[in-house]
Amino acid sequence: MNQSASEFLDIGVARVDVGRRDRCGFPEVIFGPGKTPEDLARIARTIVDRHGVVLATRVDPAQAHAVCEAIPEAVWHERARCVTVEREPLPKYDGAVAVVCAGTSDLPVAEEAAVTLDVLGNRVERFFDVGVAGIHRLLAVRDAIEACNAVVVVAGMEGALPSAIAGLVSKPVVAVPTSVGYGASFGGLAALLGMLNSCGSGVTVVNIDNGFGAAYSAATINRLLHLAAHRE
Amino acid sequence: MNQSASEFLDIGVARVDVGRRDRCGFPEVIFGPGKTPEDLARIARTIVDRHGVVLATRVDPAQAHAVCEAIPEAVWHERARCVTVEREPLPKYDGAVAVVCAGTSDLPVAEEAAVTLDVLGNRVERFFDVGVAGIHRLLAVRDAIEACNAVVVVAGMEGALPSAIAGLVSKPVVAVPTSVGYGASFGGLAALLGMLNSCGSGVTVVNIDNGFGAAYSAATINRLLHLAAHRE
Amino acid sequence: MNQSASEFLDIGVARVDVGRRDRCGFPEVIFGPGKTPEDLARIARTIVDRHGVVLATRVDPAQAHAVCEAIPEAVWHERARCVTVEREPLPKYDGAVAVVCAGTSDLPVAEEAAVTLDVLGNRVERFFDVGVAGIHRLLAVRDAIEACNAVVVVAGMEGALPSAIAGLVSKPVVAVPTSVGYGASFGGLAALLGMLNSCGSGVTVVNIDNGFGAAYSAATINRLLHLAAHRE
Amino acid sequence: MNQSASEFLDIGVARVDVGRRDRCGFPEVIFGPGKTPEDLARIARTIVDRHGVVLATRVDPAQAHAVCEAIPEAVWHERARCVTVEREPLPKYDGAVAVVCAGTSDLPVAEEAAVTLDVLGNRVERFFDVGVAGIHRLLAVRDAIEACNAVVVVAGMEGALPSAIAGLVSKPVVAVPTSVGYGASFGGLAALLGMLNSCGSGVTVVNIDNGFGAAYSAATINRLLHLAAHRE
Amino acid sequence: MNQSASEFLDIGVARVDVGRRDRCGFPEVIFGPGKTPEDLARIARTIVDRHGVVLATRVDPAQAHAVCEAIPEAVWHERARCVTVEREPLPKYDGAVAVVCAGTSDLPVAEEAAVTLDVLGNRVERFFDVGVAGIHRLLAVRDAIEACNAVVVVAGMEGALPSAIAGLVSKPVVAVPTSVGYGASFGGLAALLGMLNSCGSGVTVVNIDNGFGAAYSAATINRLLHLAAHRE
Amino acid sequence: MNQSASEFLDIGVARVDVGRRDRCGFPEVIFGPGKTPEDLARIARTIVDRHGVVLATRVDPAQAHAVCEAIPEAVWHERARCVTVEREPLPKYDGAVAVVCAGTSDLPVAEEAAVTLDVLGNRVERFFDVGVAGIHRLLAVRDAIEACNAVVVVAGMEGALPSAIAGLVSKPVVAVPTSVGYGASFGGLAALLGMLNSCGSGVTVVNIDNGFGAAYSAATINRLLHLAAHRE
């Protein structure tokens, strides 16, 4: 590995890691909070000029507006709180990734995962409003989930859904606890602990509300599967 | 209500609340930890002489031995860590209470619940080794659980079982988190938080490992149902 | 049990569990937070058209307005933060449920419990402003509480009230910790832990501020008692 | 205030604060844990030679043995885990201090408080086995508690007893949470938080299991009252 | 003790404990949060009509305005967030209570303590801006603090001040942790834990920001001392 | 999906999920704690008779002895605390999985992961004693890690290693926090939180010390890649 300091582009407010796509398979992703709309737009333009594709997450309306002004192809996914630019889209993979969601309140996080997966080249299958307290809804979609290459499960409150799904399918399950709930949910802590203690083998977990991280991990898997299938 | 101080019997080491059975329906229950075997045996004998029935929980072998020496009819339930005496058994109720258990490691707590229910006059239906990660085991016993008057659900790790059961049956569900687990289970905290945040309507929760408390609550319900059915 | 996928009604924003009333005895209840007023109104209309009765909890004024616009019979219970529709009211049960409350600050949670009990067919007896620091207020109403079939106890701060009540009555006690307090109340954690460690036998607990859940559990008990008494 | 460095006596293992009695009214108290039996005996002898009175708390049997060997007048209070020496006893005060205790498991902490009060010159009134779940036991002793000058209340589990007592008497109430309990008692945290959130006005709290600290505070009050009454 | 239900006055929004002054020495105190301005004013008027004196704490400007409109003699202590009415002031005690404060940010809590002490009949000596990091400021006022009958110490951040003071004076020290700080102060938790673990003998602690509670406890002590000195 | 109750084999102490291999790709794994040696041996024999392969984790020496007595082919991996039986080994996959480890103290958890991977048919590449404080050790093995299909990273203390690795390679990284550390590591909590907050995109996390779970997840990925490459 022979990475050098010239892989970084200094644009004043940040040193953009323009070598990351070569090293890790995807370009650097922008995390919105704490950046001024102008800075965020400038960083986005720097990345899109280099790679033709951008994903910014946790973007508020003012930031989204600034990026859309600066880059005509930018798309503002309001519910997902993301902005994407696909001037030169990443290659699309054969397989799909399932995004499963326990309740309507979990939609913003589930959509963040879905938008991330989409821009990273994955086909997304959405299974929203599937919960443990109504187990038959889950059984009804079990085969459709199994047909995907990886599963992102988003759930708040007690976070029991990933355990139930991991017991039904043979694909990697990445669980995202959400901060949905009140009282003893302690901002998603209950769901997080529930998922970490899952009795379902092989469930892995990301930070509370981190739909992006789960999608990124699932996309890594789906991409490897695509490459494996197309390697001769 | 005209309770007087003479309802208490002072036996030196404790003032036994001998009026409790009239007030609350059941005699006072003995909590073992921190009592010497001799003191525990003395308290047990005082209660059995008054009421003909005793339940002692969290009893260690030395304590159990002392009680069994002092009271010939005493029975030592080793796995449940309980001692019972039924010289004059409490009346038996018509209905049954289900005790559902997520894993073999939860057995001590589930048995504490079952022994408590039994001595309090309830028929007990045990459904052990039913977990969320193998949902079909649960569906297979759903109707048998629904046939009971109340359900005690004992579960460690992520504590998801009560949610799943509450979505399937119409009876009161009392959830008992257990300290089974490791790491981020934090001694049962994960299961406790999971149950408190249950998406299943009407699940109520007791302290970690408190099989007795859940059984007591379920017995109260079953007793009221018995009385309601036999009242003319 | 032969539930099928056709028990679910897909209305776009949510797949409503229209089979729940048959399975669990009550139709699905709507949790307000995170839903747009329009979505909430649409879900409410779907349920009321199927079952003739709706309960929505944690409803903010804008949501309440939308539901009341969409359904003429809708009632907005401001202090309880609930909307109810009783086009075809549920059957009323003989017995009453007590709602006991430690202080005026706990009223919103106590009212959520009371409104829930009411729409589910229960007669409600309110005992508000009864606290442990003024024990004589409690003793004065002890017999009236005992006359109910179940007791919902709502308390913030140190959450000691359920212990005191459980020592005085023979009916099931469901405790609701509230987030009332400051400093080391840690948003209701102190009350929650206090209730879970209650020295009163048979106290069960629900999530912080979850008046609905406690009421639902108490209603389940009251309904079973009604059925037991009327079964011949 | 003109305290000088010569108020300290260097005995190798510790610099004993021999001026403390003049400054604060009581000589320095020895905390046992982490000291070798020999060191503890040496410190005790240094203090008793200066002041004629010693209190050592949290003393284990080996430490107690060493002190009793070194000082003939030493007394080992086993349940309280204290050693006292009263070669020249402190003056006795007129008034009494109440020590109230919620359960037999709280006895070691309550006895630590009682022994501390005794050696500091206070008359002690013990009210053990008085709990919130059996409120009539408490009402029966209310007047006897009110007759004391200060009240130390020791309680584990939910720690509700101080609130109930503070609502009944007009004397200062010092609450001691104990580590008695299991599960969500979290080693006394539940009782501690309960007491800090007490709805009873004027309850003050000390560390978990700190019977000594509560007694010391109550003794300070009782001593001031004695001085006030005897000042002419 | 022969307290009856007629000691309570039902004013619709609350059952005022009008017998409390006889039982505990002070009338009931009003806690502002969660009450409408109208309700608070009504409760205040009820109490002042009975006892001639009122203290309301944590009062916001709108509530204060309502009380001042309703009761001409009402005084709004802005920094202390209290309203007092002294139509018939309580008797004044001889001795003083010290209020010691670690920093200017702790002033609101210290003032709540001072106003509470004042209305309860105590002379208040204020020692503000005395901290552990500048120990000489503390030594300079040591004798003046010792001259008081009790000491209320208010401190945020690491909460070390009560330990330092308890090592210098012989009077009861009541410590109030404040929520002043940031980061790992966790809303006053650091100060609270520091005070509970104080190495100074006899320090007792109240809830975070609870200036009222500390003052109430100190007032109880000062009142007893006054009574002891004036009893012949 | 047409799973039936006959997929379960009732052997008294447990209902073994013998259908799991078909549903999820691997047979049921045995978690040792809380099982008697005899029960564990019986469960192991039941599974090996059905599937020819067994993995038991967190096995203590007495349990291991019992299994090895009962099943001649059983192997006791002492450092990993695992027992494996490979009477009919699972098929071997082409790709390798890397197990990276931050320090010698993390070896038991890393070995649990390695043994699990091995029995599940994966080639294992061990990279032990690679830490963030000596970054050059990590850079030296970067290419060898990248050559694997998935990476299990085991680390205690501050848990920073997964972030560093995720920034260097393009493969899925599953992080395992360990309970190695003292003081503010709080039994692995510091490492767990560090990994959940990883700035490295796509890191997923399992429970503290859960080497098995991370390995299971990595094996799922490696197996899918094998299948994808061999599908024609």
Next chain:
Amino acid sequence: MNQSASEFLDIGVARVDVGRRDRCGFPEVIFGPGKTPEDLARIARTIVDRHGVVLATRVDPAQAHAVCEAIPEAVWHERARCVTVEREPLPKYDGAVAVVCAGTSDLPVAEEAAVTLDVLGNRVERFFDVGVAGIHRLLAVRDAIEACNAVVVVAGMEGALPSAIAGLVSKPVVAVPTSVGYGASFGGLAALLGMLNSCGSGVTVVNIDNGFGAAYSAATINRLLHLAAHRE
């Protein structure tokens, strides 16, 4: 040491410790929160009149405006949230202090450190946007950091940067966790715990977001080095 009470200047709202510069090497620093703009300006003027130099941290715009109105030389550092006055600047030291920063979101805290260092007489070398997930950015600046006398490392999320730096340089490293992050970062707790458990020898830590404290400590070191080099 012969400090007297006359070292304090009473200005009504505060007793300014004007002797602190002699005792500790730097004048008293003003912490903004909780002070009115007027009080803050007054305190600032008192200090600048005595010492000719002022640093106020956590200053909001209104406070900054008031100080700048009152003191013409005052400078408002907006991003750092500091106001400085250098009417008579402190002596400048030879050596430099490095301020290293993990991400653009950490800039306010890093700037607080840099401004503090500057006013205290230190040359500041800024290394911003250097993170563990892009290790090559760090290696590229390693020698420049080593050339400084002390290193302040500011990092949020998992807080891994100080460990990596401590393994590369021989200078004292002071770590500042920041509250940057979401979910399981718990307001900076994850970064704080990570830094406290650093595997890098000799890393010391300050409170979350406490850029000032870290800078103050580094300045103390740099000043001593300057004095040591210039002492003959």
Next chain:
Amino acid sequence: MNQSASEFLDIGVARVDVGRRDRCGFPEVIFGPGKTPEDLARIARTIVDRHGVVLATRVDPAQAHAVCEAIPEAVWHERARCVTVEREPLPKYDGAVAVVCAGTSDLPVAEEAAVTLDVLGNRVERFFDVGVAGIHRLLAVRDAIEACNAVVVVAGMEGALPSAIAGLVSKPVVAVPTSVGYGASFGGLAALLGMLNSCGSGVTVVNIDNGFGAAYSAATINRLLHLAAHRE
């Protein structure tokens, strides 16, 4: 910086970082827990053969015995739980480092700091048994502490000592919280939080009981001062 992989010496159980002394100024230090006596002795011998000096911390008696058997010059510091070997001692520095300690129970941690400082070439001044509750002991040694180049302050319980010292001296203060205490000390958490929230400017903190880490940081400072003074 031109470090290569050959700087590491692979001895089977560990890859020893033999280049660390050149990079960071001190050779690698051995952390005892989790290593077999044989492995620890082997690692120690490897390091001493390369550098002539070894420090192993948290060493239990069996480990110490193994090292002393293997290396004749090894010294076992029992109270400090350290083993040192100084075959070729490190150069000695001119200045001293103060180790200040709040109580006899803190001695093991204070001694770990002192032994570490000694082997790293520093003169150590011990100030043991100096606490905040007896402030005059501290004032008596203030000038002797100020004469040192850096101060390590070890304290349990409320951890207030560093604040008091930082207000009195001008040297860098490194604070070590200890796990000494009980109840709400939560294993040293109270002391840790107290130190992080210190009102004393420039206090930095290390992990609970980490005497080594604090000493290492202080030694780094003392070494730089020595170098600065001897550079011409």
